[in-house]
Amino acid sequence: MTSWRRLFPLVAAGALLVTACGGGASPPPSAAAPESAAPASVEPSAPPAADICTNPPKAEGQTLTFASYGGAYQEAQRKGWLEPYSALTGVTFQESEDSANATIKAQVEAGQVTWDIVDVGNDFGLEAHADILEPLDYTKIPKDEILDGFAGAYRVADITYGVVLGYNTEKMAGQVPQGWADFFDTTKFPGKRGFWDYSTGGIFEFALLADGVAPADLYPLDLVRAAAKLDTIKDDIVFWGSGAESQDLIGKGEVAMTMIWNGRAYSAKHIDNNPVEIQWNQQIVTSDYFVVPKGTPNKDVAMDFIGWASCKENNAAPSKYIPYGPTNKLATADPSKVAELSVSNINDTTAYFDDTWIVDNAQLIEDAYQEWKTR
Amino acid sequence: MHLFRRATSRSGRRRRGDPIVNRWALLAAPPIAFLVAFFLVPLIVVSLRSVTDVPRPTDDLLANYGRFFASAANLRVLGNTFWVAALSTVVCLALGYPYAYLMNIVRPRVAGLLLIAVLLPFWSSLLVRTYAWQVILRDTGIINTFLLDGRVIEEPIPLIRTTLGVMLGMSQILLPFMVLPIYAVMRRIDPEYSRAAANLGAPPFAAFRRVFLPLSLPGVLAGSLLVFVLALGFYITPALLGSPKDTMISQFIASAVQQRLDWGIGSTMAVILMGLTLAVLFIASRLIRLRDVFGSLEES
Structure with a gap:
């Protein structure tokens, strides 16, 4: 006890110091009202978008920090976009491979924004995140050419991909699963099932598709019905936390089928040489997005880059290296990958996320998910 | 840590109020400053956040706590957390006590080897070892x-x-954290006691149970603990x-912070976990004298 007592004044002093410093160091983060979203605020001197596509503004000596998800994906972005853009403009890129919505929030709240362009998932970059993102400058981005619904005030899609049903052919006894109903049929297709351990990643959507809900009628999600469907195979579900894990689980046959991102299924088959195939029926076509954290000192150069990478001439460049498709309607994907692209396999069973509904109801979905999962 | 403190205090030169000791105590200033800056400050920030970062329409300071306890899943996972922790403690004790006992009775050289064996897990990252278990299991x-x-x-299977x-x-x-404190205490038990018990006619097991x-x-x-x-x-x-039935509260905290960007509820969960942990320590301190456990030689 004595040592505690002796320490107490120090601790108290420290606590005082903390409150004293804390008061000045962190101004209320969201004090500034979100800039009235007017991305198209016309600057008369803005260069026409076409110019940006072929001859982006020089920015010798400037450094942009690009954050994405690492691995083969970021390498494709590096080779397809960053390196050519550096050569054209003189911009130096620094990279982070750990894109995370929480990091953006932390940087903006602390007033220490070091990421200029961030590749984020489909559940980020909407109105709900307006106070931590810069509105995009659509004088530089060819909005009309971007897939309908994939260019918002704070985000523009950079690649498209599919959340698909992947299966290990050696575990199928010669049958081919036709969709999510077969995924949930462990009598016809014995074996474990993989799902991403992420409430808004598609697990509820796929359960509803399996239960006969039409793609167009998915939203608002019937979470009770979805949980009941998931209960039917609960003991056979293996949850994965990262793309690499899903690739490994399905490749090695630890699971017979899994929800997987089409690029990871591609890698399992073509890089790891494992017996993995994709069932494109009832895939969910979705996107990753570029966003710009609020308060970055390099906002203008970042917008230039996003404008350039969204052009039809440049937008499909990563598809040379990874089967993720362009978001510019006029861009042409690399011929060697066209068949493997999510957007090339769209049919009348294809579904889409309703990102706005998902973000607005994130708490509801998460609560239902955890309630089901830990039950 | 306590081992080292014991080792120095065993030399018997520590006397309270001795000016030399106080000057040496200055050496503790950097670690204390470090702890204040990187441990205490964040702790205070997190605690404050749990009451200030509440969902917009409300200004109820306890709104996050209300949200936490309103969810059955949260309570279930909180229960899991303590259950899994208790179970690991029992498992570690069952494995660790005999191991420490063995270390105590073998020759010093063998004891050294056993010590290295139990410390081995510290030499590779927790993540790597966990993935290794995946590959095995x-x-x-x-x-x-x-x-x-x-x-x-x-x-x-x-x-x-x-x-x-x-x-x-x-x-x-976790095993090293069980073995090391037990071994340290066992080493200080005078072997003469057990021998005396045997001399007085106690069978080996009785000598162990009633003396050692x-x-x-x-x-x-x-x-x-x-x-x-x-x-x-x-x-x-x-x-x-x-x-999923083994889900622990830290997983929920990570999901709140990383996925939902709901740092208010994340902080709340952290504060609740900390509060319950302190409560466990408090109860333990009622039942046993923590001083005996963590710093028995300070008084001697």
């Missing part, structure tokens, strides 16, 4: 493949995604080796 892993190939079993898997992974990581075991209890309590408190914060191991 999963349906297509080493054990199941071996048994399947040997026609010992028809179907893979469930090792991974079970509480057993979590216990294997956690106890391997009670004397080693402070080590048992120290190790158990350490393991229990450390286990409460586990995250990666139950996520990778357990089933």
Whole structure:
């Protein structure tokens, strides 16, 4: 006890110091009202978008920090976009491979924004995140050419991909699963099932598709019905936390089928040489997005880059290296990958996320998910 | 840590109020400053956040706490957390006590080897070891493949995604925290006591139970408390080796902070976990004298 007592004044002093410093160091983060979203605020001197596509503004000596998800994906972005853009403009890129919505929030709240362009998932970059993102400058981005619904005030899609049903052919006894109903049929297709351990990643959507809900009628999600469907195979579900894990689980046959991102299924088959195939029926076509954290000192150069990478001439460049498709309607994907692209396999069973509904109801979905999962 | 403190205090030169001791105490200033800056400050920020970062329409300071306790899943996972921590403590004690006892009775050189063996887990990252357990335990892993190939079993036996898997992974990581305090206390028990008991006619087991075991209890309590408190914060191991039923509160905190950007509820969960941990320590301090456990030599 004595040592505690002796320490107490120090601790108290420290606590005082903390409150004293804390008061000045962190101004209320969201004090500034979100800039009235007017991305198209016309600057008369803005260069026409076409110019940006072929001859982006020089920015010798400037450094942009690009954050994405690492691995083969970021390498494709590096080779397809960053390196050519550096050569054209003189911009130096620094990279982070750990894109995370929480990091953006932390940087903006602390007033220490070091990421200029961030590749984020489909559940980020909407109105709900307006106070931590810069509105995009659509004088530089060819909005009309971007897939309908994939260019918002704070985000523009950079690649498209599919959340698909992947299966290990050696575990199928010669049958081919036709969709999510077969995924949930462990009598016809014995074996474990993989799902991403992420409430808004598609697990509820796929359960509803399996239960006969039409793609167009998915939203608002019937979470009770979805949980009941998931209960039917609960003991056979293996949850994965990262793309690499899903690739490994399905490749090695630890699971017979899994929800997987089409690029990871591609890698399992073509890089790891494992017996993995994709069932494109009832895939969910979705996107990753570029966003710009609020308060970055390099906002203008970042917008230039996003404008350039969204052009039809440049937008499909990563598809040379990874089967993720362009978001510019006029861009042409690399011929060697066209068949493997999510957007090339769209049919009348294809579904889409309703990102706005998902973000607005994130708490509801998460609560239902955890309630089901830990039950 | 306490081992080192014991080692120095054993030399017997520590006297309270001695000016030399106080000057040496200045050496503690940098670590204390470090702890204040990087531990106490964040702790205060997190605690404040749990009451200030509440959902917009409300200004109820306890709104986050209301939200937390309104969810059955939260309470279930909180219960899991303490259950898994208690179970790991029991497992570590069952493995650690005999191990420490063995270390205590063998020749010093062998004891050194045993010490190295128990410290080995510290030399590789927790994440790597947990993935290694995955490779060993999963349906297509080493054990199941071996048994399947040997026609010992028809179907893979469930090792991974079970509480057993979590216990294997956690106890391997936590075992040193049990063995070291117990061993340190056992070493200080004078062997003459057990010999005296034997001389007075006690059979070996009675001598152990009535003389050695009670004397080693402070080590048992120290190790158990350490393991229990450390286990409460586990995250990666139950996520990778357990089933959803083994979900622990840290996984919920991560999901709140990273996925939903709901730092208010994340902070609230952290504060609740910390509060309950302190409550456990408090109850422990009522039942036993923590001073005996963590710094028995300060008084001697």
